[in-house]
Amino acid sequence: MRRSIATVSLSGSLADKLTAAGAAGFDGVEIFENDLVAGDLTPEDVRRRAADLGLGIDLYQPFRDFEAVPPGVLAGGLRRAEHKFALMERLGATMMLVCSNVSPAAVDDDGLAAEQLKLLAERAAEHGIRIAYEALAWGRHVSDYLHAWRIVREADHPNLGVCLDSFHILARDTGPYAIETIPGEKIFFLQLADAPALPMDVLYWSRHYRCFPGQGDLDVAGLVASVLRTGYAGPLSLEVFNDIFRQAAAMRTAQDALRSLIALEEQVGERLGGASRPAALAPPPRPVVPSGFAFAELAVPDAGPLPRLLDGLGFTRTGTHAGKPVDLWEQGRARILLNRGSAESQDGPALGAIGLESPDPAASVKRAEALLSPVLPRLRGPHDAPLDAVAAPDGTELFFCRTRHPDHTSWTDDFTTGRRASEDAGGEITHIDHVALTQPWHHFDEASLFYRSVLGLRPHDSLELPDPYGLLRSRAVSSEDGGVRVALNVAYVGAHGGRPDAAWQHVALASRDIVAGARRLRAAGLSPLAIPENYYDDLEARHDLGTERHELLRELGLLYDRDEYGEFLHFYTATTGRVFFEIVQRIGDYRGYGAINAPVRLAAQHTRAQRVPPP
Numbered sequence: 001m002r003r004s005i006a007t008v009s010l011s012g013s014l015a016d017k018l019t020a021a022g023a024a025g026f027d028g029v030e031i032f033e034n035d036l037v038a039g040d041l042t043p044e045d046v047r048r049r050a051a052d053l054g055l056g057i058d059l060y061q062p063f064r065d066f067e068a069v070p071p072g073v074l075a076g077g078l079r080r081a082e083h084k085f086a087l088m089e090r091l092g093a094t095m096m097l098v099c100s101n102v103s104p105a106a107v108d109d110d111g112l113a114a115e116q117l118k119l120l121a122e123r124a125a126e127h128g129i130r131i132a133y134e135a136l137a138w139g140r141h142v143s144d145y146l147h148a149w150r151i152v153r154e155a156d157h158p159n160l161g162v163c164l165d166s167f168h169i170l171a172r173d174t175g176p177y178a179i180e181t182i183p184g185e186k187i188f189f190l191q192l193a194d195a196p197a198l199p200m201d202v203l204y205w206s207r208h209y210r211c212f213p214g215q216g217d218l219d220v221a222g223l224v225a226s227v228l229r230t231g232y233a234g235p236l237s238l239e240v241f242n243d244i245f246r247q248a249a250a251m252r253t254a255q256d257a258l259r260s261l262i263a264l265e266e267q268v269g270e271r272l273g274g275a276s277r278p279a280a281l282a283p284p285p286r287p288v289v290p291s292g293f294a295f296a297e298l299a300v301p302d303a304g305p306l307p308r309l310l311d312g313l314g315f316t317r318t319g320t321h322a323g324k325p326v327d328l329w330e331q332g333r334a335r336i337l338l339n340r341g342s343a344e345s346q347d348g349p350a351l352g353a354i355g356l357e358s359p360d361p362a363a364s365v366k367r368a369e370a371l372l373s374p375v376l377p378r379l380r381g382p383h384d385a386p387l388d389a390v391a392a393p394d395g396t397e398l399f400f401c402r403t404r405h406p407d408h409t410s411w412t413d414d415f416t417t418g419r420r421a422s423e424d425a426g427g428e429i430t431h432i433d434h435v436a437l438t439q440p441w442h443h444f445d446e447a448s449l450f451y452r453s454v455l456g457l458r459p460h461d462s463l464e465l466p467d468p469y470g471l472l473r474s475r476a477v478s479s480e481d482g483g484v485r486v487a488l489n490v491a492y493v494g495a496h497g498g499r500p501d502a503a504w505q506h507v508a509l510a511s512r513d514i515v516a517g518a519r520r521l522r523a524a525g526l527s528p529l530a531i532p533e534n535y536y537d538d539l540e541a542r543h544d545l546g547t548e549r550h551e552l553l554r555e556l557g558l559l560y561d562r563d564e565y566g567e568f569l570h571f572y573t574a575t576t577g578r579v580f581f582e583i584v585q586r587i588g589d590y591r592g593y594g595a596i597n598a599p600v601r602l603a604a605q606h607t608r609a610q611r612v613p614p615p
């Protein structure tokens with residue numbers, strides 16, 4: 001199907017927007033009137049540029065406050081329309097969107113609305129133009145798509161149909177769709193947007209918080225499936241009003257938008273099933289859900305305090321890369337790479353790469369590529385195992401691995417093993433439980449869509465965590481069985497001190513005996529992040545865990561949480577550069593991440609500014 005995007009969804013001048021939409025690979029655009037009026041490209045320039053970029057102009061919009069008006073007002077509307085029709089002929093556009101009247105001058109009279117829209121359609125027909133009538137969710141008298149359809153049906157003109165917009169329809173949540181009662185040929189245009197569930201005024205919600213399908217909470221795929229069942233074969237067009245996308249780089253937003261459409265088409269195809277799936281919705285290769293973490297790689301300007309910390313956590317340095325200054329540290333299936341050769345980051349150690357266990361690394365890369373992720377060049381030395389890798393939106397390198405699998409070369413073969421730790425050498429730490437990555441604030445939705453669509457991970461609810469200097473937005477994505485969990489946090493740029501301190505990243509290590517682990521760290525002369533006494537007083541008020549257990553938590557600086565499935569114990573190491581470790585123990589089938597304790601952790605990290613002491 002044709003893939004289009006409204007220029008209002010992208011930042012910059014109209015020329016920038018067209019360039020970005022063309023570069024991403026869209027087939028067409030909706031020209032948003034403000035973008036044309038405020039720019040100095042003539043309509044002929046716009047038409048030529050769009051054509052050069054392979055873009056059709058699928059819609060001109062919006063034409064406002066036309067229908068259901070007293071006769072005196074109608075003349076003005078028709079005069080305005082004639083100007084727009086002439087403009088559209090210069091643009092080479094043949095469809096105009098008319099959105100439902102929001103003006104106090106509008107009359108609550110469907111007969112009048114139908115009569116006047118018919119008149120408009122007759123005039124449009126003289127120019128070879130069709131009119132798509134859209135119910136805005138806040139329209140004065142027409143706010144529902146079925147109401148718009150009744151008016152269009154009554155007007156009964158071949159050049160008049162409806163424009164359906166997923167936001168206006170799903171935002172009103174008026175029950176099961178009746179979309180399939182509209183004949184496909186009377187649906188002239190389909191606009192798509194998602195949005196996070198936010199209980200607020202619908203106009204404000206629409207103008208500021210729309211996002212691309214798959215980034216919010218609306219069932220856009222279900223709606224598109226219903227529309228396609230009517231026989232609609234026009235464009236799938238993204239129309240997203242969003243405060244962040246208005247500021248972000250247009251090229252990147254356009255690519256994020258196209259990824260969203262590809263993933264949406266896949267979901268729609270699944271809803272429609274084999275026979276009724278339009279041929280145009282050929283699916284990309286299926287996602288290969290990773291089963292666990294193979295490693296976390298830290299870029300370290302020099303080894304610094306990390307070897308001592310890893311040693312204190314019970315890790316063993318088991319190898320060094322044959323050709324690069326990279327050390328492998330292991331405990332159970334938890335593997336940490338310290339890469340001393342990476343470009344020096346001004347903030348010191350940072351999490352640069354993550355290894356994911358994939359049942360089929362080559363297929364993982366094919367999926368990522370089909371969803372527009374940059375595939376990293378396979379940097380192979382003479383001895384290196386093949387590495388399949390892509391870049392996540394924040395630049396983190398994701399390697400797809402089959403670690404020490406008999407049928408596959410393993411990345412670990414490149415490490416000359418000193419002491420090879422057995423996978424069950426008695427250490428408390430068994431594997432990497434999750435990693436927490438901080439995303440630039442303007443790439444957060446892009447990142448959650450990336451992990452959801454490329455890796456097939458399931459997004460959890462968004463949370464807002466109070467930090468002493470801001471609110472940290474956080475959203476986890478995970479595989480069904482919890483083998484891979486990634487917590488995505490937003491980095492705010494704190495006005496306080498100017499440093500985005502919340503750009504911290506961490507690796508959470510699963511322990512089967514966190515009490516022994518905490519004691520081991522202390523015995524090594526390293527202390528966990530200090531937690532205030534007030535936390536423990538509050539914990540006693542919230543939970544009755546028995547005196548002994550409360551005292552143990554307090555003594556060892558452990559944090560506690562529980563959910564309906566189990567309990568969670570955790571503590572944090574000091575931070576070095578941008579990175580710290582969290583040690584976690586899940587008891588029973590606890591599903592969360594200890595989010596309730598995050599504000600205490602953030603405050604402790606800020607106020608104590610703890611750093612690992614030099615060795």
Ligand SMILES: O=C(O)c1ccc(O)c(O)c1
Nearest residue numbers: 062099134165206207239
């Ligand atoms: O917010 C608006 O005014 C507006 C305009 C045109 C649209 O297609 C729409 O969905 C909303």
Ligand SMILES: [Mg+2]
Nearest residue numbers: 134165191239
């Ligand atoms: Mg719309």
